[in-house]
Amino acid sequence: MCKKNFSFSMWIKYLEKLEKKNQTNLTEIKNIAKKLNLLNLKSFFFTVGGTNGKGTTCAMLERLLLDSGYQVGLYTSPHLLNFTERVRVNGLYVSEIQYVSAFFAVYSVKSNHSLSYFEFVTLAALFLFKKYPLDVIILEVGLGGRLDATNIIDSNISIITNINIDHTSILGSNRFSIAREKAGIFRKNKISVIGEKNLPISIYQAAKTSQTILKIINRDWRWKEHSNNWDLIHSNIQLYNLPIPQIPLSNAAIALSALFYSNLTINRKILRNSISKVQLQGRFQIISYFPVIILDVAHNFHAASYLAKKINQIDIQGKLYVIFGVLKDKDILSIISPLKDKVYYWYASLLPINRSATMNQLKKNLPAQNTFFFHSIDHAWKSLKKAINKKDVVLVFGSFITVSEFISIKNKEI
Template sequence: MYKKNFSFSMWIKYLERFKKKNKTNLTEIKNIAKKLNLLNFKSFFFTIGGTNGKGTTCAMLERLLLDSGYQVGLYTSPHLFDFIERVKINGIYLTEMQYVSAFLNIDSITLNYSLSYFEFVTLSALFLFKQYSLDVIILEVGLGGRLDATNIIDSDVSIITNIGIDHTSILGSNRLSIAREKAGIFRENKIAVIGDKDIPNSIYEIANKTKTILKIINKDWSWKENSYTWSFIHSAIKLYNLPIPKIPLSSAAIALSALFYSNLKINTKILKSSISKVKLDGRFQILSYFPYIILDVAHNFHASLYLSKKINEIDIQGNIYSIFGVLKDKDISSIIAPLKEKVDYWYSAILPTDRSASIHQLENHLPIQNTFFFNNVDDAWNHLRKILTKNDMVLVFGSFMTVSEFISIKNKEIE
């Protein structure tokens, strides 16, 4: 296929047709990266893995580093609205033409290789980073860790935010096996920050095998929430009366811990203002207060449990409605379990992808009473908005796609 004249949108459509690999190893992607000189960076690397909280931890790391004067590259996934959200240089998204240039360069080397969508995109991100003189690069693991494309890079500090049950068909059916996959990002004599309070033995096994230095929550560092502030305790520093961030406190604390273990110099004088700045769309994002409209990309049990706890903090006088859309390869029962008794009415929608759970699949998991099914998020919202009162709550969750669809609908209402 002749791709020299491909536009950005044509490239995205082309990449989306890449087939998922049945068996993955990093040999091919490493060979390509070596040919493009993408394994030889002078930058300091953070690699962030875990089941939940990766994106918010990345956002906090990025903000603290930028405010301390570093040149920072950030690679995250998946995107919420637009593909260009995946890479930022010093807090700014790149142009479509920069991506096209990266795609062409990667494609010129990959003709004799078979790459997945995520592998190609990760190589493109590294190529884009190579065009800048960056002090620090932050990589968010896409899936697992051991076989993830980001793992071709030897990070200076690795992070595991937490270990929950998700992607069981790929990572394993229990926390022991999932943790083993996530620990694949560990590196010899380098620090790994662990934010999970109940660490599976496989983490210790891999750390011993790789001679990784573990820094564990409530053992080597800790945090505590107070009424209106929180504190962070670390061997190098003690911080009190920190402002409550707009992201989960656990993510903010993990980011702080990783930074202080990195020995990168952080401007503690502006730390409080930096923490207050961080927010991320689709993470307990409140669009409206009368009625409450809350968006969250929660798509596994632990994320839904966090969402449930946050809802408990709000005094709702009316009904709680949910616009729920989910992918068919997810554990739907465990996603809805923490919210099953809280949501009064379920407005369940099919997502615009062949990976969406069908109505039949949703019927097997959602309550028989007070559940309504729709062909898309738009229809669900149009039916729901007619009966809402200012005392109600609408909870939009289940997938990145559910949230992005809903925001697109709300944006069109404003236009």
Template structure:
């Protein structure tokens, strides 16, 4: 069938089957982008990389800019429930016909070039942004930085939220090599805002090589949390009595820092309200209180450590149970370690993808005396429900797919 007649769902199935045929590089995607004139958009670009917190930093930056009157495009990944979550224009999702037109245009320009799923979608996002002549575009790095599809754009400001151990088969086995890959988004004479002070030397080396201007937390900009508020200091501004956000505070602070380093005009009167508004699905999201059910897409040790800190701040009256599912390429032991002593029983599931960790892999890393293993999140939840009391806590985490599966189950229960 001619792809010109493809429906939205047919296009998504087509994209999911795309595989890179040659060695990973940005040559093919750059050639297509040039052909479609996508490399010289007039927008101000932010590119956001890091191990964790990219999505919440993007969301916070988007909110600040929209509330200050800018037109804004946002490209993030992965999606939780719906593919359309990946691209937003002025805070809104696009309709299927807009996607179909973009997909067909990219496919027609592709010819014999080889594109991966993520590369195709990145071109789609840029094509859609071009139609709107936006003031600002925010790009979330998918993986690493140097060879990520978003790196075809020369951003005005680059951001690295933090550097942890993840995707070691692609990025390297230590923070030195991972930092070097993430620093691939640095640009000559442009600012890179860094949200971590404990930086590997490789990041400084890349910055020096690229003549990038680093702006590092606790050196060039600062934030401090108090009991019920926090403060932010920056060469251009000092802010006090800011509200505690619903998302991780470090991500709000780095978004704020990047915003002021951009020199875009900001309505300072709206900042506190903007900070209070932002919340993302699956980021320490409490969806019920009796028992408490918490959803979190923590899928590496850095994220699960933060999750453990958040749980430590809670008034826990019952037991903590975990519904856990994870991909096979993850360091499972490092993910569960921060929570091992907090969780009373683990309800462990394989996920509906060939990327899922197997039962045998999961059993090797979880203590059998307090872990049960299931063929699906649905079966894990159904079994757990039999023992829950109103004072207990259920923690659903391990990957985006684990959380997405659970949300789908809960939505069906409500219906």
């Protein structure tokens, strides 16, 4: 069938069948973008990279800018429940009809170039943004930075939230090489805001080569948490007694720091009112209280460590149960280690995708004495429901897919 007649669902199926590529060719992607006139957008661009916290940092930037009266586009990934979550314009999701138009536009000019799922979708997102008079566009890096499709854009401000071990088969097995890949978003004479306190030397090397202007935490800006508020001390501004956000404070702080380095006009009173509004699905999201059910997309050691700290802050009167699903390319032992001593029983499950960790992987890495194994999140939840009482806490984590599956199951119960 002619792609011109494809429906939204047909396009999604087409995208999901696109072959994965071992190496991204940014030159090819740029050539396609030029044909669509996507490289000359007049908006102010933020590109947000890092190992963890990219989504929450983007959400904080978006909220503060929208509340300050700017026209804002946001491109983020992956989605949790619906593909349309990936692009927002002025806080609203773009319609499926608009996506269809964007997909066909990209397909029409790509010629014989092969595009991966993420490359195709990134070009479509920029095509969607081109249709609006946006003041600011926020791009979340999908993976790494240097070879990520978002890197075809020369951003005004680059952000690296943190640098930790993840995606080692692609980015390298140590922080030096991972940092070098993430530093690929640096731009000459433009500011790069860094939230990582323990910087590998490769960041400084990349900054020197690219001639970017580094603004580093605890050197050029810092934040300090108090019992009921926090402060941001910054090269350009000092803010005291800020409200505690619902997202990790480190992500709120780097978003604010980047904003004040951008020189975009932000009303301080509006800023104070906006900080505590920001929340994201699947980021320590509590969806029930009797029992407490917490959803978190943590899928590496750093994120799981933060999750463990949040769990410690809860007054658990019963027992902690975990529904856990993970992808096969993850270091499962490092993900479960921060929570291992807190969990009463693990309910480990396969995920409904080819990238799921195998049953053998799960059995090899999870403690045999207190783990049950299942072939689906649905079966895990049905079994767990019979064991818990209202004082217990249920944590669902390990992957975006794990959380997405659980939300879908709970929605059917309503």
